[in-house]
Amino acid sequence: VSSVDYRQVVEQIARDVRPLLGRGAVADFVPALAAADPKQFGMALSTLAGEEISVGDAGVPFSIQSISKVLTLTLVLGKLGEELWQRVGREPSGNPFNSLVQLEYERGLPRNPFINAGALVVTDLLMRLHPADPLGVLLDFARTAARSTSVHIDGRVAQSEKARSHRNQALAALMKSFGNIDADLDQLLDVYCAQCAITMTCQELARTFLFLANRGVVPHTSQRVLTTSQAKRLSALMLTCGLYDESGDFAFRVGLPGKSGIGGGIAAIIPGLLSVAVWSPGLDGCGNSLAGIQALEQFTTATGISVF
Ligand code: GLN
Numbered sequence: 001v002s003s004v005d006y007r008q009v010v011e012q013i014a015r016d017v018r019p020l021l022g023r024g025a026v027a028d029f030v031p032a033l034a035a036a037d038p039k040q041f042g043m044a045l046s047t048l049a050g051e052e053i054s055v056g057d058a059g060v061p062f063s064i065q066s067i068s069k070v071l072t073l074t075l076v077l078g079k080l081g082e083e084l085w086q087r088v089g090r091e092p093s094g095n096p097f098n099s100l101v102q103l104e105y106e107r108g109l110p111r112n113p114f115i116n117a118g119a120l121v122v123t124d125l126l127m128r129l130h131p132a133d134p135l136g137v138l139l140d141f142a143r144t145a146a147r148s149t150s151v152h153i154d155g156r157v158a159q160s161e162k163a164r165s166h167r168n169q170a171l172a173a174l175m176k177s178f179g180n181i182d183a184d185l186d187q188l189l190d191v192y193c194a195q196c197a198i199t200m201t202c203q204e205l206a207r208t209f210l211f212l213a214n215r216g217v218v219p220h221t222s223q224r225v226l227t228t229s230q231a232k233r234l235s236a237l238m239l240t241c242g243l244y245d246e247s248g249d250f251a252f253r254v255g256l257p258g259k260s261g262i263g264g265g266i267a268a269i270i271p272g273l274l275s276v277a278v279w280s281p282g283l284d285g286c287g288n289s290l291a292g293i294q295a296l297e298q299f300t301t302a303t304g305i306s307v308f
Helices: 003-016 066-088 101-105 117-131 134-148 155-163 168-179 183-195 202-208 228-241 242-253 290-303
Strands: 042-047 052-056 198-200 258-260 265-270 273-278
Touching: 003 052, 003 134, 003 290, 042 202, 066 134, 066 183, 066 228, 066 265, 101 168, 101 258, 101 265, 101 290, 117 134, 117 168, 117 183, 134 183, 134 198, 134 202, 155 198, 168 183, 183 198, 198 202, 202 242, 202 265, 228 242, 228 258, 228 265, 242 290, 265 290, 273 290
Parallel strands: none
Antiparallel strands: 042 052, 042 273, 258 265, 265 273
16 A cells, blocks of 8 residues: 555545544543543554654644553563563453452452553552653653654643542552552552653654554664564554453454553554554543544555454
8 A cells, every 4th residue: 555545545534534523522530631622633644664644633742541551561561571461461351441340359460451450550560660760761762662852741631630540549559459569559640640641642652653563673763672472462452452341342343453542542553564543532432532443443444454
């Protein structure tokens, strides 16, 4: 598929999703996110061959929220390796991202790293691996992968979430009672809320995820952050668990490993080829971008490329 085709496809998508914009609900449990204009839509593509294509609001920064779970997992898996799986599983949960129910009867072992409980464990490990400055290490990685120094943590969003983080506090406290969290809970929640408040544009996000399409190597620095096997496994987890209890439907409709966030962003990859990011703040009932999923579905349908 040539770059001209990609541009045509993406521009057609931007026209076709218009009726969906403004539908869905903007996330409101993080008050600082509730103000986002639900009519915004951006989409950006970044290929391993070096093409970059974007439409709409692809240059507008937004809160990546749970998409950050892929970045923390990359740093922890890359450094710790297999030991990670003693602390967190790799099975879809079939439950909402912030659910508590499974966690008690599964004795504090979260189903996977992409629900909040699992991500809290990964952040706990990031703090153990980089005690001096876990967020600095994370931000460095995000900026390098995005090739942008404007990637930052929005302190207002982080504080706003921390003030309303009772459910995440409950998840962390429950896991601590089972011995699956080491860090001080308040510090853990600070780091977790800050990582969720990482702010990027679709263009930056598409570039950031290229290392996963490139078997674990950041293309422009040639730095290997994951082994080929780890990159494959992390991508498999995105396919099976990346969109919470809508992961099955996303695999069915889109057919790509992807990761969503309640800011309305979704990043997805086609291994060996490209990375694509979409953003539109209106969410469906599972907390995933309504127009974003539709755009990605149309992208794989129109181009005929997916992992299947
Ligand atoms: N910061 C949000 C939370 O922890 C992230 C959730 C999400 O993006 N799904 O609840």
